[in-house]
Each structure stands twice: as C-alpha cells, then as structure tokens.
Amino acid sequence: MPKVTIDGHSIEVPDGTTILEAARKIGGKIVPPAMCYYSTLKTSGGYCRTCIVKVSKGSERDPRPMPKPVASCRTTVMDGMEVENITSPDLMEARAGVVEFLLINHPLDCPICDQAGECHLQDLSYEHGLSKSRYEFERRTFEKIDIGEKIKLHMTRCILCYRCVKVADQLCDGRVHGVINRGDVSEISTYIKNVVDNDFSGNMIDVCPVGALTDRTFRFKSRVWNVNPVDAHRDCKKCAGKVMLWQKGPEVFRVTGRKDTYGEVIDWICNECRFDKKQTSDWVIEGPSNIERTSVISQNHYTLPEPAHKPLLNDVKIVPDHYQIDNKK
C-alpha cells in the first residue's frame, strides 16, 4: 500500500486513491477544499482547481517534485509521495488566485442568495478572497430559469462545476440536463426546458456548491440559520428516506439530504420526500442534526445530540468506593 505524507501527516492508502481522499482519511485542516469533486459521483472533479496541492516529492522511485500544483481530486498517490497543502505559502497564494478566478463572473450577492450560510464558495472567498475584485470588464449575467416546478436555476451564480450534470447523468435516467457552449459562454441547460421530472432530480440542489440551483419551495422563505435542522426519516419506496428537516417551530420549511463533514449528501433522496412531505407528521424525528460549531447555522442552537453513552453515576470515580450508591438497596 502506498504511503503518502500530507503536510507532515503520513497515511497508508490503497492503490489508486486520490490525494484528496487520502487527506480526507487524515482529516482536519489539511483537507483541501473541493468545489467540483463529489466522492459519490463518478468522473466528478478536475474542473474547478480549488483542491490544488503542491507535490514536493513525486514518489520514492522518482523523488522530483511536480512542476506545478496538481488537482488533488484527480491525482492518485504514489508510494513515498510528499504533499504540501496549508504548510506551503506559495500554494495558498495559488489557491487565492483560483478563488479570484471563480469569482470573476460571480455576483457575490450573498445577502440575497438562498445558499448563504451553507455555501462553499462563500467560505472559500471568505478565507482566500480579496475584498475588492481586480476584474474590470462586464460580468456575464443570465435570466433566472425555472427548471421544472421545483428548481430555480440562476446561471449567473454557477461556477460550472458539472456536479448537477453528473447527477442528471448518473441518478436520473433519460437525461435532460447538461452544459451547452464552451469556455466563457458555457451554461447549464435543460435540453428541453421544464422537463426535469425524474424522481431524483432534486438532488441537484444539494450537490450544487453555490446558489445556482435552489429549491423553489424554499425560495426566500428563511435564511438557513433561522431554521432548525433535525434528522428525520420515513418509509419511502423510492429512496432511503433519511433526510434533514429544516423547521421553524412545527413548520417544515425545507427537506434536504443529510450531509457529511465535507458537505456531501450521504443518501440521495427522492423528489417526493424533498418537495411534497412538508408536514412534521410525515416524518419520524430523530433529533437535532449535528451542525459544526463554526457554522452560522449552529448559531442560537443550544441543543446538541445526546451522547451515545451517558455516564452513570456509579461510573464516575470521584466518589470514594465506600460512599458508592448501591442501587439495589
């Protein structure tokens, strides 16, 4: 098994693992951000370049460094490879450059955008971006398009990560959604407008890292941090039925798939669960979702899920043995 060292942390991973996946196995701050790679979508990755890393040693057999930063989501590890991510100031500068490129045509109108608060581009530009753009030319803008009754496409915000296209390709049969044109003028399109009625098309909303694809049933209803996420499930014939409900009081504002640490959906959910089951009574509620403390969504939420193991009184060894409470007496 090849051994790879990322920012000083070593790990052995199976052959064919990408640098990004190896970094995710280590976890923590050294994991490169990813805007287009999605572990559960085949052939995703390689478009956005936010995940670039510096390979300072190619492998044990050929220790030369790679001449320029490589996309970690598409580069597989070699034995003895040494990778620098956050420890390399050069790389951080390069990533800031990538972010600047992503933002060239992006409106950054987060105050209006429904994605704000759970947007990866927002996080990225917050960490790396400049407060002013150096771009002086006119930005490309598009009219908003309704893709079917439930999804809104605002191409202006799209970063062309192709994730939604992979969803359309791999989850929905009879694909009606793709990218047309090339380069600066390329745009997401449904080949026949208004015909995304596949049962899993709603997952495009969840995979979209920005606010380009949003839920029309939730549009402008609330900011994401003003609704409480709870884990819930129901018996669904089409999908696993494991979702996150976003509630305010007893009202369900929206339903999304559950996401892991890297913001990737764990189980795809069907459109019926997502758009039509907006009653608390449709769901069995498991408890508050675990939201990272650093996320704005966790603001004002004082409850965390109960720990799986609650220490019993007798487990606590601060009480001397002869004072131990005997529950049997």
Add this chain to the structure above:
Amino acid sequence: MQSLTNRSKVVVKKEMTWMEKIYLPAILGGLKITLKHFFRKKVTINYPEEKRDIAAVYRGLHVLKRDENGAERCTACGLCAVACPAEAITMIAAERKGGEEKLYREEKYASTYEINMLRCIFCGLCEEACPKEAIFLTDQLVPTFRDRADFIYGKDKLVEPKDAPVDISKRQTAEVKEFKTHKQYTHNKL
C-alpha cells in the same frame, strides 16, 4: 476564622446612651443634609422642555434608508438580526414582483421588519453588520409608551419617509468610513 484583610471588626451590641435613645440629634443631622441640597446646583433637567446636548455620534432610534431613487435598500439578508446581541430584530423576506423595482432595490426585500425597542440596547452592531447600508442609528430618542406592544417598531415607523430623508451622515465620520475599508478589522481570517 482568620481574616483576609486585617480590617475586619467584631460587631458589639452595646446599650445606647440616653442621648442616642432620644434620636433627635441624629434626625436633625439628617435634615441638615437634606437642607444643604436645596441650595446645591440641580443635577436633573426638566426633560422634555429642556434637553441635554448629545454626542454627534449618538446611537438612538433606527432608520431604514432608501436609495437615491427612493427604493428600500434592505434586502432582508438577516445579518443585522444575527449580529444583534439582544435578539431584537425579526424579519420576513419576500420576492419582488415585476413592476416593483421602484419600491425595492433588490430582488428580495423585507415584507415585515420589526425591532423590539424594549430589547434593543442601542449598541449599533446592526448598523455595522448591514451589507446594504440600509439600517442606521440616528440621534432620535425612542419615546415612552404605556403599552409594551407600542415598542415594537415595524416598517411603518422605521423606513424613512420618501419626502423627508433622515440624515445619517453625522454618524458616518471619516474614521468610520476609513475603518470600513480595512479588511483586517473585519472577521476575515487570513
């Protein structure tokens, strides 16, 4: 018990003398202090007939500004509500319809926007958080009411009238404007 400061005194309860028992000297002593205050300079003023000078950057009643064309600037982004330490601000957003471009500057606007003036501590953090330069604090005071519900100011009271713009330039000092240009003072981590 050992004293920590060496200044503690043991309280003794001793019998009062005859002079102390008639209380009169003590009462007179108290009245003397009262009398002295009649001739001192008053520390209070007769509000609202008289008013104190307030600082140019006084933080009083809020105003929701309109832009140059008279459209409301607020886009119901909720950042003021997140910043507010007193949780005084609530709002409901709505989508602008065709033909309403003159009323609201952005595609989304606040259909209701309420500040509970009883909760508000006039810290000005909402003004600092606002990305649209929509909310400002003014030098107006919040009046008193007899009903708690009257302290909840809605858009009818907060949005500036179209024909009488509220001047907020006093609080926008050169220092404030300077400050806003520095990225390192914001929460952005490098």
